[in-house]
Amino acid sequence: MDPSKSRVAAGDAEPGTPSPARRPRPRTADGVAARQDPRPTIAEVAFNLPLDKSFHYLIPEAMRQTLAPGMRVAAPFGPRERIGFVLKVVAESPVKELKEIRRVLDPRPVIGEEQWALASWLSTYYCCSMGEALATMVPGGLRLRAGAGPAASGTPPAVLVPDGTAAGGGGLPSASPVPTGVVMLTAHQRQALPPILEALEAKRFASILLFGVTGSGKTELYLQAIDRALRQGRSAICLIPEIALTPQTTDRFVERFGGGVAVWHSRMSARARSRDWMRMSDGACRIVVGARSAVFAPVQRLGLIIIDEEHEPTYKQEDAPRYHAREVAMARARLAGAAVVLGSATPSVESYYAAARRAGGVVTLPERIAGRGLPAAEVIDMREEMSSRRRFGPLSARLERALAQTVERGEQAMLLLNRRGFARVAQCKTCGAVERCARCSVPLVYHAGRRELVCHYCNFHEPPRELCRQCRKGYLSFRGSGTERVESELHRLFPVASIARMDRDTTARRGSHRELYEAVKTRQVNLLVGTQMIAKGFDFPQVTLVGVVSADTALNLPDFRAGERTFDLLTQMAGRAGRGERPGRVLIQTFCPGHYAIQAAKAHDYLGFYAQEIRMRRALRLPPFVHLIELTVLGSSLPRVEEAAQWLAGRLRRALARRLPAAPGKGATRAAQAGAVLLGPAPHRIPRLRRAYRVHLLLKARSVEAVTPIVRRVLAPGRKAKGLPVIVNVDPL
Ligand SMILES: [Zn+2]
Ligand SMILES: [Zn+2]
Incomplete structure (x- = not known):
């Protein structure tokens, strides 16, 4: 059968005039039966496809009483069956022979009033279809139990969590505000809190940038703001960049609010996801902590969205509709009359620019708590290092010495290199040919542990050949260090130290990240080498030395954000040192010591960096100006x-x-x-x-x-x- 024919038979709803901006009215099952006349027998369905069209299907007799907009249905589409969303229920169609809906997946709509509006905005802004927008907002594998009320009503049914198995195991069936007087705030925290609480009290859309250096106590302010939203009878969403990488952040939320917190992440089971979804949409759960997609959490009466580390690139989704959680949060908060708090030590240039233009848009926490200073940073010029040393490895003499002292004192050090693998380039010593991926135009990376050449883009991998595939004479040489190479160098230099590596290769197994984290926390590890994973939110008081093996990995990318990325990474990494009693030291290795991003990071000077960066963006007509x-x-x-x-x-x-x-x-x-x-x-x-x-x-x-x-x-x-x-x-x- 010709698939395109059967698609036509299914019927275009409105040929030629797709209209994602128009909002279908959500109705309860009762509403459909009562208000529609003549009796509606046709459903307009949108699919998760890059098609600006919806399709008409006949509603079988048995489903007519219950089917409502916002429910998911299974329907024939070409040669196969697809899951789609019912946009509308109508009485007539220009298409003569309609196919029938096969199954209804939901006992009640999964899309409420606010979600319709948000999907419509997503579709318009990100240039995606309504079906793609709706599918992004509703997690795959979601199964709703029958018997609960409609999602949009907001009235919690009597018992929804009978077994007390709420996320985190706290056992509280709903979020109950916890007294906050127990935590002593610093003077700066006491000044920063009122503007955030005032924005909540106004119950209108507002956004505030909480610009606080690393270790300045932003999380405590988040917790207090959430507490206020709960007291108002409203809900709160807190987004964090990568939930699996920051177990200690979620721990703090669960500690404070118990079982009232849903922790939303990509590795949770479909069953847990469905249970939390129900608790949120029924109003039983009013705090959600999660990664990017938690911005769509179906909580009722939303009052607050917090975006921690708002500058992180992980907030951008790389598949259609390629949304940025910050933009979605702003749009959703506008619809809900909620407040948005963006937190960062290194705000994105876009966010700082927007916030600085509003009176009271920026709230600052300029100091670390407990009067701890920011660690002193030193820049090591690798050009000099290269000309002065006979044997040139990934570690400079100064960094090597600092590592030795740290090991001697029984303290801990972290080394950042934002490149996985052993060697970045495998090249023939005779003809110079570089081993490349057969599917992508990129060089293959050598992983010594696996003894394989790996493509970091498509995951193609093969063992290295004995002889060059081009000239069949030469042997391969491996150049350009990755984390594996640095790890083996550390083993050579410090044979008695305990050394661990944290990157995507060592944390692929479920739970392995947490194990590594605990090993560093309990000081079983002296030296930790890793990719930017280790720059994120880790709070290890015994880390007194941070080394950046190469500050140039991001700087060399042909991207106008190269300076911003470099500044962010160096600042976040420097923030890992000296979080305990003893002062920290930061060593930054680079071939471009004069670059303003490196100089500003060395001086812990965000505003100095921002001033240079915004001048460049304005001159070149780049975001935030376009x-x-x-x-x-x-x-x-x-x-x-x-x-x-x-x-x-x-x-x-x-x-x-x-x-x-x-x-x-x-x-x-x-x-x-x-x-x-x-x-x-x-x-x-x-x-x-x-x-x-x-x-x-x-x-x-x-x-x-x-x-x-x-x-x-x-x-x-x-x-x-x-x-x-x-x-x-x-x-x-
Ligand atoms: Zn060759
Ligand atoms: Zn590839």
Whole structure:
């Protein structure tokens, strides 16, 4: 059977006029039966596909009384069955022969009133279909039990957690405020808290940037703000960058609020997820701590969203709809009249710029608690090191000496190198050929422990060959250090020290991250080497030395955020030293000691960094002064990809010129004044990935909402250019 035919038979709801912005009215099952006349027999269903269309299906007799918008259904789609969301229930369809819905998955709608509005915003802003937006908001594998009330009603049924197995095992069936007088706040904390509480009391949308150096006590302020939201009868969501990597943060929430906290993360079972979802949507659970996707948690009467470490790139989702949790939080808080608190020691340039323009937008915690100073940082010029030493390894003489002293004193040290594996490049000693991935245009990384060459993009791996595959004469040499290489160097230098490595290779097994964390905490480990994983939120009082093996890994990327990333990472890493009684020391190795990001990180000077960075962004018309929208054309044949990208660029340029009202002005500046400039097509930074060639276009626009409808129209239907898929990435990182 021709799949496209059966799709037509299923029926386009409104051919040619997809309208994701229009909000379908959610109704209870009773409401549908009462208000619809003539009797509705047709459901309009949206699927998790890059298609700006919804489809009509006949509702079987037995389902007509109960089926309502916001429920998930299984329906035939082409040769297979798909899960979709019911947008509306209607009486008529222009399509004659409709297929029938096969099953209804939910006893009640999983999409409430507020979620409809948020899905609509997601779809408009991120240029995705309504089906993709809805599927992003509802976790896969969600199973609701029958008998509970509709999601949107907000009235908690009597018993929902009979066994007291709430997340964290606290056993409290609902969140009860805990007295907060027990915690002594510092003077700075006492000044920072009132503006946050006032924003909550106003019960209107507000956002506050809590700019606090590492170790300044931001978490205590989060806890107090959540406590206030609970006392108001409202709910709170706290987002943290990577839940598996920061067990101690979630511990503090559970300690304070007990079983009233749902800890939401990607590794939880479908059963636990469904149980917590029910508790949230019924109002029984009012505090959620989780990673990115917790921003969609179906809590009732939302009062507060906290985003800890708001600058972290993990808040951006890399699959469609490629949302940023911070942007979603802002949109959701606007809809709910809630307050947003963004916390960071190194705020994103976008957030600081936006907050600094509002009176009272920035609240500062300038000091570490208990009067502990920030550790002294030293920059080591690796160019000198390279010319002065005969044997050049990953560790400079100064860092080596500092490590030896730390080991002698029985203290702990952490070494950061943001590259996994042993050697970054495997190259033939005779002809110079570099071992590359067969599917991606990147070099393979040598992992000594596995004795394999690995592609870090597609995971292709193979053992290294005896002889070069090109000239069949030479042997491979391994250059460029990764964490494995540094680990083996430490073993060589300090044979009696206890050394551990923390990166994605050593933490792949469930629970292994926590074990490593405990081993460092209980001082079974003297020296810890790792990727940026170890820069995040770790609080080890015995760590007195932090070494950055190479500050240049991010700096060398062809990305306008290279300086910002470097500054963030160095600052976060420096913050790991000297958190206990003894002062800390930070050594930063670099080939670019004069770079302003490195100099500012050395001086713990965020505002100095920001001043330089914002000047550069303004001059080059980069975010936050414009939004970027990246369009990537994918395909297995490079000429076809290039042709499609050219075609798309032409269509888009014409559409932008036609649709955006040009300001009265002259020539080249007109499009810029109207708010949009299209750059490209140009090859992607990694021109080939997983066998697909990639060519991209970059749109710079002052307003995302002004240009995404134009992009959507040019790409419709199915987000394609000349038959090739196009990835739309709004505000790419
Ligand atoms: Zn060779
Ligand atoms: Zn690859």
